Amino acid sequence: MYIETMTSADSIYQAVVEHQTELIRRFRPDGKLTFVNGAFCRFYGMESEALLGSNFRDLLDPEECDSIVEQVLSISPEKPEIVTEPRYVDADGRLRFVQYVTRGIFDEFGNVVEYQSVGRDITAQREAETTLAEARMAMEKASRVTTLAVIGGGIAHEINQPLNALRILTASAQLLAERADSPGEDLARILRDIAAQVDRADAIVNHLREHLRQNQKVDSKTCDLGDAVRSALSLVGAQLAARDIGVDLHIDADLPPVNGSCIRFEELVANLVANAMQAMDEVKLDQKEIRVEVLGTTPGSVELTVADNGPGFAREMTAKMFEPFFSTKSSGTSMGLGLSIVETIVQAAGGSVTAINRPEGGALIEVLLPAAGGAGE
Known part of the structure; x- marks a missing residue:
């Protein structure tokens, strides 16, 4: 039978801690609780009489019990304190979390005679973290939808080109086949052209599949930023042509590679x-032009700039333009994720992005990316 003995010192200790908001407990090396305060009792929904003498393990989730007990038993004079965050399902079925800082109380020989824990309810914090993680995941999905909306028109246009070529080549082959005097080499050439167009359509579909992959984090791959820019421009080429927008492209020769996925950099350029x-849709211009440059003039870095001759942006927008869902477009026409996606990709690659108004008019976005392996330093 367990009997609790309380000295005057214990009475003073209990008086000090009883009204604390932190959860306070003490237990022996065998796990039996010797002291709990009111906050501890309220968190677990139990009276102190029921808790005292019980084992602290009984309040742990069975799946994490052994791990937490192992951490507690690791306390020593060399490592007198540990932090654990056990979960607990209360009487209402709600999953709750508490963070305990547990210290050992040692005798003169360094043996643990008792443990004392001070805990705090971190359920709201954990729930907020879960909500934030879900929001980030939803934003990532939204960003992919935004990017696909940007390149979708270009993909459709690119696929239509080989399909139209296939129709013409197939009709030509049929005509040749119907003519008895048709040379076999002409038919063979047409069949080779058909196969090439099929390969082209297959390459376009595979490229789109890359954009749809869930895992688009920057990894240890390196990328030729010039190639990524050319690929991205080919994807949005149909939309540029439909808007009668010219593109002035300049890519330095012998650029060092940059760290990251080419697919992500294509998304960056497309956005x-x-x-x-x-x-430029917002204003009337006699000639619309976008200038894209990829430069290796800064040692150890690759610079990408995208400039237009549109209206530019208001100075007060500078601090907000890279924020998620910020947009100057009318409601319903833009999700406001384009520049946020750009900043996310650039930061993941260890780079920086800035936006300024051009003296001659229009906006300029400058992206500076470190060269892979510090090339050029």
Whole structure:
């Protein structure tokens, strides 16, 4: 039978801690609780009489019990304190979390005679973290939808080109086959052209599949930023042509590679170009132009700039333009994720992005990315 003995010192200790908001407990090396305060009792929904003498393990989730007990038993004079965050399902079925800082109380020989824990309810914090993680996941999905909306028109246009070529080549092959005097080499050439167009359509579909992959985090791959820019411009080429927007492209030769996925950098360029296109939609211009440059003039870095001759942006927008869902477009026409996606990709690659108004008019977005392996340093 367990009997609790309380000295005057214990009475003073209990008086000090009883009204604390932190959860306070003490237990022996065998796990039996010797003291709990009111906050501890309220958190677990139990009276102190029921808790005292019980084992602290009984309040742990069976799946994490052994792990937490192992951490507690690891306390020593060399490592007198540990932090644990056990979960607990209360009487209402709600999953709750508490963070305990547990210290060992040692005798003169360094043996643990008792443990004392001070805890705090972190359920609201954990729930907020879960909500934030879900919001981030939803934003990532939304960003992919935004990017696909940007390149979708280009993909459709690119696929239509080989399909139209296939129709013409197939009709030509049929005509040749119907003519008895048709040379076999002409038919063979047409069949080779058909196969090439099929390969082209397959390459376009595979490229789109890359954009649809869930895992688009920057990894250890390196990328030729010039190639990524050319690929991105080919994806949005149909939209540029439909808007009668010219593209002035300059890519330095012998650029060092940059760290990251080419697919992500294509998204970056596609969003920058789409942002420029939308800006020029807002005004009437005799000649619309976007200038894209990839430069290796800064040692150890690769610079990407996208400039347009549109209206530019108001100075007060500078601090907000890279925020998620910020948009100057009318409601319903833009999700406001384009530049936020750009900043996310650039930061993940260890780079920086800035936006300024050009002296001659229009906006300029500058992206500076470190070269892979510090090339050029």
